Every structure is written in structure tokens, then in C-alpha cells.
Amino acid sequence: MKKSKVIPLRIPENLDELAALSAREQHTDKATALRQWMHQGAAHYVLGLVAEGRVSIGRAAELLDLTVYDLYHLAETHGIELGASDEQRQQSRALAAKLAQEGQ
Amino acid sequence: MLDADGIIKLYRAGMLDLVIRTFSCAVPQTVYDEVVTKGKAYFHQDAEVIETILTGTVTIIPVYRHEHQESRLGTGELGILSILPREQNTIVVSDDRRFLAMLATQGTPFLTPADLPVVLAQRGIVTKGEAKEALDRLRPMIRLAAYWDALQDLELGGRHHEKE
Numbered sequence: 001m002k003k004s005k006v007i008p009l010r011i012p013e014n015l016d017e018l019a020a021l022s023a024r025e026q027h028t029d030k031a032t033a034l035r036q037w038m039h040q041g042a043a044h045y046v047l048g049l050v051a052e053g054r055v056s057i058g059r060a061a062e063l064l065d066l067t068v069y070d071l072y073h074l075a076e077t078h079g080i081e082l083g084a085s086d087e088q089r090q091q092s093r094a095l096a097a098k099l100a101q102e103g104q
Numbered sequence: 105m106l107d108a109d110g111i112i113k114l115y116r117a118g119m120l121d122l123v124i125r126t127f128s129c130a131v132p133q134t135v136y137d138e139v140v141t142k143g144k145a146y147f148h149q150d151a152e153v154i155e156t157i158l159t160g161t162v163t164i165i166p167v168y169r170h171e172h173q174e175s176r177l178g179t180g181e182l183g184i185l186s187i188l189p190r191e192q193n194t195i196v197v198s199d200d201r202r203f204l205a206m207l208a209t210q211g212t213p214f215l216t217p218a219d220l221p222v223v224l225a226q227r228g229i230v231t232k233g234e235a236k237e238a239l240d241r242l243r244p245m246i247r248l249a250a251y252w253d254a255l256q257d258l259e260l261g262g263r264h265h266e267k268e
Contacts, residue, residue: 057203058200061138089250
């Protein structure tokens with residue numbers, strides 16, 4: 001678990017009401033409900049960064065305090081495709097073709 | 105050399121064992137920790153099976169320090185970057201866009217996991233059918249375009265790139 005710190009946060013009243021509702025339904029408190037939402041939002045944001053090639057999967061896992069396995073699961077859950085760019089894929093395919101010929 | 109992404113995807117494709125037996129593979133300690141040690145600590149069953157596959161078959165390379173200070177990479181990828189200058193003629197297996205961009209700027213050759221079943225099929229180590237099954241297992245973890253490219257290469261048997 002990462003270290004935590006207290007941040008004063010101003011939120012709209014409607015979100016506060018929703019957090020209260022979520023807390024009741026989840027049998028938890030409002031602060032926990034808000035933290036869960038923040039985690040979910042952060043995960044979605046970081047997955048976007050990984051998909052765009054702005055951070056690596058390993059770094060994303062570290063930032064979210066998760067494993068790489070969790071990241072793949074989250075990406076599938078959010079319907080976000082992760083992987084090499086088109087240009088990178090073409091470079092890999094060219095090398096693969098070369099390796100295949102060398103082995104024949 | 106395999107990063108966490110490469111190891112996990114090849115494992116899910118059912119090809120990790122075969123790739124390790126076919127090619128001389130190495131894994132930095134930082135990548136091993138990311139996939140096996142942390143994976144087991146978080147109760148991922150895949151981590152235990154991967155540990156069994158890697159043990160005694162793959163060279164685990166110690167990483168003494170990270171020479172690269174790159175905040176957008178994790179410790180596993182940084183470990184690979186630290187080792188690469190000492191390892192000649194190394195190909196890195198990864199499908200991580202950020203990491204591949206870094207490797208490309210350094211001129212380090214790389215393969216994505218989806219290309220390995222194709223290579224193994226074209227070398228006659230697995231059948232086309234087995235390679236196709238591996239790609240089908242890999243499909244949920246890779247981009248759709250990567251899946252179709254690999255299937256096309258599998259059918260064409262490398263002729264696609266000979267024409268280019």
C-alpha cells in the first residue's frame with residue numbers, strides 16, 4: 001500500500017450526495033466511496049496513457065500499486081487495447097520474417 | 105530478452121515454454137520480480153506457473169543499478185535498458201508502446217509477442233494450426249490489428265515482407 005496524505009477537496013453537492021448513496025449501498029463511508037471513484041478514474045486515465053505510449057505498462061502498474069496482470073485485466077474490462085503502434089508492428093514483422101528465413 | 109509484457113503474453117499464448125527452448129532467453133532480475141515475485145505476492149496463479157517455466161531454463165540477470173532515469177518506464181523496463189549495453193545481438197520481446205519507442209531510438213531490435221508464433225510456425229517448430237491457436241489465445245491481450253497482421257503473416261509464410 002502506498003503512503004497516503006490528506007488533501008482538502010472541494011466537490012459539488014450532487015457528487016457528495018451520490019457518494020453518500022454509494023457509501024450506503026456499499027456498506028462503507030463516504031470518504032471510502034470517493035477514494036474508490038478516484039482509483040477507478042485514475043486507472044482509466046493511466047490505461048489511456050499506456051495505450052498512447054506515454055507511460056509503460058510497468059510504470060502504470062507501479063503508479064496504481066497494482067501488478068502487470070491487473071493492468072491487462074483492467075484494460076480488458078475498460079475495453080482499452082494496449083500494444084505496439086502500427087509503425088512498431090511493421091518493424092517487428094520485418095524482423096520476424098528475417099528470423100523465420102534464417103531458421104529455414 | 106523478455107520484459108514482463110512479453111513473458112505474460114507468451115505464457116497466455118501457450119508459447120512461453122517453447123520460445124525459451126527454441127531461443128536463448130534472458131530476463132533481468134527486475135522483470136522477474138515484477139512478474140513472479142510481485143505476481144505471487146498478489147496471488148496471481150499465472151505467476152506460479154511462469155516461475156516453474158522460467159526456473160532453470162532462463163538466465164536471470166542481476167541489475168545493479170538503473171543508469172536510465174526515465175520516469176515513464178517501470179523498474180522492469182529500466183532493468184532491461186541497464187543490461188542491454190552489455191548484451192550483444194539482443195532482441196527484446198515486448199508489446200509495450202512506450203518501451204518499444206525507447207528501444208527504437210536506441211536502435212535495439214524488438215519483436216512483439218504476436219510475431220513469435222508466426223516465426224515458430226515458419227521455422228517448422230509448430231504447425232500453422234498450433235500457431236493460430238496461440239494467436240487466438242493471445243487475442244484478448246493484443247490489438248485487433250496486431251492479431252490480423254499475425255494471421256496474415258502466418259498464411260503468407262513470410263512472403264508479405266519479401267515483396268516489400
